Amino acid sequence: MAAGSLTMLPDFSISPRIDQVGVEERASRFTKRSIKKEAKMNGLLLVLNMIDLTTLEGKDTDGKVKQLCYKAMHPHDAVPGLPTVAAICVYPSMVKVAKKALGDSGIKVASVATAFPSGQAPRDVKIRDTKYAVNEGADEVDMVISRGKFHAGEYNFVFDEIAAIKEACGEARLKVILETGELGTFDKVRRASDIAMHAGADFIKTSTGKIQPAATMPVTLVMLEAIRDFYYKTGKMIGMKPAGGISKSKLALHYLVMVKEVLGEDWLNNEWFRFGASSLANDVLMQIVKEKTGVYQAANYFSVD
Amino acid sequence: MPVTKKKPVKKSNTIKLKFDTSWSYDPAPESKSAATIKPQYDLFINGEWQKPLSNKYFATINPANEEKLSEVAEANTADVDKAVKAARNAYEKYWKKMPARERAKYVFRIARMVQEKARELAIIETLDGGKPIRESRDFDVPTAANHFFYYAGWADKLEYAFPNRKAEALGVAGQIIPWNFPLLMAAWKIAPAISTGNTVVLKTAETTPLTALKLAEIIEEADLPPGVVNIITGAGETGAAIVNHPDINKIAFTGSTDVGKIIQRAVAGTHKKVTLELGGKAANIIFEDAPIDQAVEGVINGIYFNQGHVCCAGSRLYVQESVAKQVIRKLKDRIESLIVGDPLDKNTDIGAINSRSQLETIQKYLKIGKQEGAEMYESSCPLPKKGFWCRPTLFTNVAQSNRIAQEEIFGPVLSILTFRTDDEVIEKANNSPYGLSAGVWTDKGSKIFNMTRRMRAGVIWANTFNKFDPSSPFGGYKESGFGREGGLHGLLPYLSLKV
Numbered sequence: 001m002a003a004g005s006l007t008m009l010p011d012f013s014i015s016p017r018i019d020q021v022g023v024e025e026r027a028s029r030f031t032k033r034s035i036k037k038e039a040k041m042n043g044l045l046l047v048l049n050m051i052d053l054t055t056l057e058g059k060d061t062d063g064k065v066k067q068l069c070y071k072a073m074h075p076h077d078a079v080p081g082l083p084t085v086a087a088i089c090v091y092p093s094m095v096k097v098a099k100k101a102l103g104d105s106g107i108k109v110a111s112v113a114t115a116f117p118s119g120q121a122p123r124d125v126k127i128r129d130t131k132y133a134v135n136e137g138a139d140e141v142d143m144v145i146s147r148g149k150f151h152a153g154e155y156n157f158v159f160d161e162i163a164a165i166k167e168a169c170g171e172a173r174l175k176v177i178l179e180t181g182e183l184g185t186f187d188k189v190r191r192a193s194d195i196a197m198h199a200g201a202d203f204i205k206t207s208t209g210k211i212q213p214a215a216t217m218p219v220t221l222v223m224l225e226a227i228r229d230f231y232y233k234t235g236k237m238i239g240m241k242p243a244g245g246i247s248k249s250k251l252a253l254h255y256l257v258m259v260k261e262v263l264g265e266d267w268l269n270n271e272w273f274r275f276g277a278s279s280l281a282n283d284v285l286m287q288i289v290k291e292k293t294g295v296y297q298a299a300n301y302f303s304v305d
Numbered sequence: 306m307p308v309t310k311k312k313p314v315k316k317s318n319t320i321k322l323k324f325d326t327s328w329s330y331d332p333a334p335e336s337k338s339a340a341t342i343k344p345q346y347d348l349f350i351n352g353e354w355q356k357p358l359s360n361k362y363f364a365t366i367n368p369a370n371e372e373k374l375s376e377v378a379e380a381n382t383a384d385v386d387k388a389v390k391a392a393r394n395a396y397e398k399y400w401k402k403m404p405a406r407e408r409a410k411y412v413f414r415i416a417r418m419v420q421e422k423a424r425e426l427a428i429i430e431t432l433d434g435g436k437p438i439r440e441s442r443d444f445d446v447p448t449a450a451n452h453f454f455y456y457a458g459w460a461d462k463l464e465y466a467f468p469n470r471k472a473e474a475l476g477v478a479g480q481i482i483p484w485n486f487p488l489l490m491a492a493w494k495i496a497p498a499i500s501t502g503n504t505v506v507l508k509t510a511e512t513t514p515l516t517a518l519k520l521a522e523i524i525e526e527a528d529l530p531p532g533v534v535n536i537i538t539g540a541g542e543t544g545a546a547i548v549n550h551p552d553i554n555k556i557a558f559t560g561s562t563d564v565g566k567i568i569q570r571a572v573a574g575t576h577k578k579v580t581l582e583l584g585g586k587a588a589n590i591i592f593e594d595a596p597i598d599q600a601v602e603g604v605i606n607g608i609y610f611n612q613g614h615v616c617c618a619g620s621r622l623y624v625q626e627s628v629a630k631q632v633i634r635k636l637k638d639r640i641e642s643l644i645v646g647d648p649l650d651k652n653t654d655i656g657a658i659n660s661r662s663q664l665e666t667i668q669k670y671l672k673i674g675k676q677e678g679a680e681m682y683e684s685s686c687p688l689p690k691k692g693f694w695c696r697p698t699l700f701t702n703v704a705q706s707n708r709i710a711q712e713e714i715f716g717p718v719l720s721i722l723t724f725r726t727d728d729e730v731i732e733k734a735n736n737s738p739y740g741l742s743a744g745v746w747t748d749k750g751s752k753i754f755n756m757t758r759r760m761r762a763g764v765i766w767a768n769t770f771n772k773f774d775p776s777s778p779f780g781g782y783k784e785s786g787f788g789r790e791g792g793l794h795g796l797l798p799y800l801s802l803k804v
Contacts, residue, residue, distance in 0.1 A: 016596065016597055016598070017594065017595070017596045017597075017748040018596050018598075018599070019596035019599040019748075019768050021599075021768070021769065022596060022598075022599025022600075022602060022603065022768065022769065023598075023599060025602075026599070026602050032439060032443075032651070033330060033651075033652050034330070034333035034651040034652055035330060035331075035333075036330075036331045036332075036333050037331040038331055039328065039329065039330050039331040040331075042328055043328065046328065225598045228322070231322075232631075232634065256328070260324070260326055260328060261324070261642045263322060264322035264323045264324045264326065264642075265323040265324065265325065265326040265327065266322075266323060268326055268327075268328055
């Protein structure tokens with residue numbers, strides 16, 4: 001992280017206040033944008049290219065992960081020229097399989113770590129978890145913060161933990177999951193975002209997908225505004241990943257509008273913005289085919305992996 | 306195969322976000338064909354469309370492309386007299402005698418018909434006035450319908466509004482409305498007047514007559530007794546004829562302070578009751594403990610809503626010095642993301658300036674601001690070639706003594722001033738001939754109550770701005786006028802209360 005920001009660490013207990021009514025109003029305003037024709041097509045391709053195709057289940061197997069990797073590389077070969085997704089997101093034990101299956105496709109392998117999804121483990125376990133994932137070949141690590149410590153006001157603990165995981169990541173990019181559904185208020189989401197960014201996060205991410213509510217537009221807006229303030233202050237770009245609950249193309253396009261109008265051009269690519277989703281891809285594909293052919297195809301024309 | 310890939314931006318001293326993106330929205334225009342505009346409109350008097358005795362018509366244009374939309378009649382003194390006679394006759398013959406419950410049914414009917422024709426009304430409002438379709442669709446038309454619903458509900462409940470008093474209608478109300486919210490202002494005026502048992506002669510603004518004439522068609526279709534609502538068109542002289550007509554019991558005017566003063570002089574010494582809703586120069590105050598991003602959004606909404614053609618627009622921004630730099634930087638980035646252009650496009654945030662003369666007024670003030678030494682910053686957006694347009698603009702380094710901080714500009718122009726203490730900002734905020742509205746942004750509840758208690762403004766919004774509801778009274782102090790519209794208070798100007 002930028003050395004300059006370390007010397008000027010803010011007091012996280014006075015992170016900027018967030019007005020819930022205002023945030024919700026602003027978020028709903030993005031949904032009023034009408035995305036048509038070419039803008040819609042380009043938006044859909046962009047969304048597809050930003051997806052972290054995810055499987056995080058106890059019953060995951062090599063076979064399942066291999067199939068998902070094939071889908072990531074060939075989302076829908078009936079339509080030529082489609083982009084791939086951005087990454088595959090799996091548990092650490094599946095990283096090697098995914099890495100091998102994806103080969104030199106350029107698709108990244110992201111691994112959750114740090115006792116995902118609860119984060120209830122000692123720090124050395126979390127660090128070993130992270131190192132294991134990185135050694136297996138993970139390009140990106142999705143960690144969870146210690147929400148319990150955060151609620152207890154132990155911000156330094158949370159900060160130090162993120163910094164330690166960042167160190168364990170080495171070259172891998174670190175996504176910090178705030179699990180906003182457990183934080184309760186936008187004020188706390190903002191505070192957790194500030195802590196994560198100052199501690200070295202490359203991305204901040206809303207949710208594990210295991211807790212409801214997961215990503216919402218208002219909570220993503222609060223985090224995007226935190227990213228904007230951090231960028232204003234340090235010049236350092238931080239990525240954003242809403243995860244969980246985004247399964248329809250229309251909603252995904254609303255998110256793109258929000259990124260475009262809050263952070264601008266530089267964030268509108270998969271290096272700085274991702275969707276953590278499992279079922280979004282097929283809806284996007286269905287819409288792309290509809291835009292190309294003028295008719296909707298039945299869900300069974302799109303592979304379920 | 307990534308669609309786009311960009312290198313991260315290197316750190317620089319002047320960090321600015323880039324909104325000129327490769328992913329832009331395609332045009333999404335609302336279809337004009339969903340609205341019918343006749344080539345010519347007569348005067349709506351006594352339940353029918355009558356040729357003007359003046360024999361004159363004038364054009365109304367679309368300010369976004371200067372094309373003629375239609376032509377409307379110019380009512381002269383004789384036409385006004387005819388309309389007032391029709392209203393008087395309707396008052397004595399039908400409206401006064403009708404049970405309040407029956408009156409209410411008509412008003413409810415109008416409300417429902419406004420909802421049914423919402424899309425057409427929104428399109429015409431946007432064509433005639435230049436405001437973005439998003440606003441006419443989501444704000445003007447639904448709020449107008451709500452006003453009719455709200456006051457229809459009061460019609461037979463006046464004894465509960467004013468216990469132990471007998472509320473009686475006044476008679477004929479002469480109403481003059483402005484061009485910034487043509488349909489909504491017609492609703493604000495007509496709904497309380499007819500619900501309380503008065504009859505109406507309403508004159509539309511010169512540049513925006515069409516939605517009120519559409520409303521006249523609705524009223525005709527709703528089968529109101531002839532003469533209860535008369536809608537006429539014309540310019541200043543038509544308004545003067547209404548104000549000076551001896552058989553009018555009540556004048557309701559919304560418009561400029563200059564004209565308001567003329568009206569007040571004209572009615573002095575007569576029996577006419579009067580309410581005036583005039584100009585404003587609202588202070589919008591951001592404290593250092595405010596939710597800054599939401600405050601910035603509120604400031605944007607406060608000044609750029611309806612191209613700033615809003616009497617309660619938050620046109621004076623006071624920012625506490627400790628957060629001023631941050632707020633100004635965010636405002637500058639935010640105005641870059643506002644979409645200026647075709648008002649009929651669903652993605653447009655800022656439409657056309659209502660008229661050439663208003664554009665000239667705004668441009669005059671931009672010049673004054675620069676001459677006074679304030680720093681002007683405007684969005685870099687391109688403007689259409691035809692029509693009347695003004696980029697969203699803000700002035701920094703503004704002094705309290707500057708004319709752009711004192712006078713109403715009525716355009717998308719924000720003046721930004723800074724302050725240090727609560728007392729200072731209250732004094733500065735109150736230091737204005739106007740007193741219509743104000744906004745306070747702070748996370749501290751007690752501060753909100755302290756501010757609202759000490760500020761002289763008819764409406765004070767806390768952590769929001771430009772929120773309207775039919776149940777909430779609206780009106781000003783000082784040169785912003787007197788009398789209240791909306792809510793229970795909005796009944797009073799149309800009633801005389803007897804014991």
